[in-house]
Amino acid sequence: MSFLDRIEERPGAAELRAESYRLLGLKRGATCVDVACGAGHAAAELAAKGLKVTGVDPDAEAIVAARERAPGAMFHVAHSDDLPLEDESMDGYRAVRLFHLLEDPVPTVTEAWRVLRPDGRIVLGGQDYGFLLIDSTDQDLTDVVLLGLESRTVSPRAARSLRDVLLDTGFRDVEVVVRTEVVTDHAVMAEQLKAAAAGAVDKALITQEDADDWLAEQADRGKHDRFLAVLPTLLVSGRR
Template identity: 30%
Template sequence: MGRVTRIVWDFDDIDAAATPQAHLDYLEKTEAFPPLAAVREHTYAALPPGRGVDVGCGRGRAVADLTALGRPAVGVDRSDTMVRSARKRFPACEFTTGDAAALPFEDGSLDWYRAERTYLHIADPLRALAEARRVLRPGGTAVVADQDFDSTVMASPDPALTRTVVTALTDSMADGRAGTRMPALLAGAGFTDVTVHALALAFSSLPPVEPLLIEPAEAVAVAAGVVSEAEARAWRGGLERLDREGTFVVAMTMFVTTGRRP
């Protein structure tokens, strides 16, 4: 087996001029997908009143929503490009560039902490969660939503090959199983009253999931040497055929985990 190639899902090392606008537009479009919108709404409902931070805020959708709901939010993202994009989209909201392990807030100054699809990309989650605990007041709430990419299932003419590709994708991330690991991680970081809810993310057509699931999975599986280029082409071709026939489906599980700072 070849070396697993880690994929980059943000723009940390890409300046704004080089960032493909089509990719930014796609990220904005995904906000409207009903499964992802449902996840956001679930996290909002779990947050208490007061001021908080959205870590890994991306293009700022959640910050704008929460601010409109009367929960003043600061968006933090380690990508300058994402922060600039969020400020442009939502100029009345507050965004800043920062790291999950070094947040720009005083001890105990926030009522809530939110992170969605962020801990997949954090190699040292306990350090980031210790920082979450630091900035929360006693009784403050952390809500973390992440997939376990190993939960991905999809219609495919070759299920065994699909499982090989999915495993390669999962292993290519900093923590591709963050969703199922989060309850133990929150408890290990000193949070109490930890609860978890599992939400299905299901899609019945190929185009919405190609850029952020199918294409990266194909690329990392070939780079890791677990499938050949010919096998990858055949795998993609099988998915495309199912999509044309109207029988394609892919689903994964999003885990929304909540903890309280004692």
Template identity: 45%
Template structure:
């Protein structure tokens, strides 16, 4: 999904809407608190997208670097925040020196990595001893959606999750960090609740993905999407996303 320029533009528009929501603003602020970095400390935001977190970290006095594999995202970020440091790079080969940063932040990206353990090894490489890591992400296999068709909804959610490289990465944050050798690992659970049409494109996209995967028929997709559209118009849509925030420190070893 979101491979073409048109789809990428749609993704950026959706992210802009979501990032402006009070819950998202509060969650980002919480992640900055958990990084617990002094003024002037270097921090990398991995999978930075259009760069909002990088700009906010810089406003807080941190030397923030944004890294994303998408040239389109980096171009948008550089346009929006011309004074910030954005770099094209891969999560498994970050454009940073060993121990260069005191903080590592990644929001809603680890579900895209089939090799999350490899990404964490790269995080350890670029983090200084005792550097802090913060991971934020939703569990793609645990979306909660109100519907008059609960069995069909379960099929749609699980089918769309199965199209994601690591849909349950967020529930594994704690164990992934422990297995990678991080210390002082802690996890918080947050729930995002959406009841209006703002997140309707996400729901229709989930249904489209399930139909593309062959899990549901076009007729089933149409029935389910129509119901969600009617709920959105009537102010009766309900979507809840479990979001996990994990923090840890790089050991001195």
């Protein structure tokens, strides 16, 4: 849970959530489901805007935290491809930071189509790990290390395909917005850097010595205010 909280409380996270709400474009009293709602940050903010919010997440611990954060919303422990909702019961559907975890996005988007009313709005989003940028004196090594980070998730480049998936499902007025987070605090990214290096070693892309040297360089950059990471997040919206 602390990880989920850190993700939603990072610089730029509130602005990203606000952009997703703008793309939803829902008025007070509208119904909205937040899929992969995590600890309920978005659900709480949407409820505060006067929406009738339902949060869904497969993690029971996350749902406990979400209920505490947004007592006015309704929550369910469920998977994104099998929502406990009636057909055409939602005016809005939001799912951010989900699709990199799914082998196939189609069942989830098909389920979104089922629960949305005609003319309902959908907003999907997530980071595309293929666009992640980290500065280094050895950029070739860094690119290989980042492949190690990609190896740690199911579908690291899923976000770039979301526009196609929405169009293929039948959604209209599909729009893509990119929000970019710039991180200059090494501590914010330290655990992800370690995971990336470990993943690259596990895949035999680099040696352990390469990984140690790269991590040491990134830590040194942090100490001297030279660390830089750029993380674009794609938001893709449409209308049923």
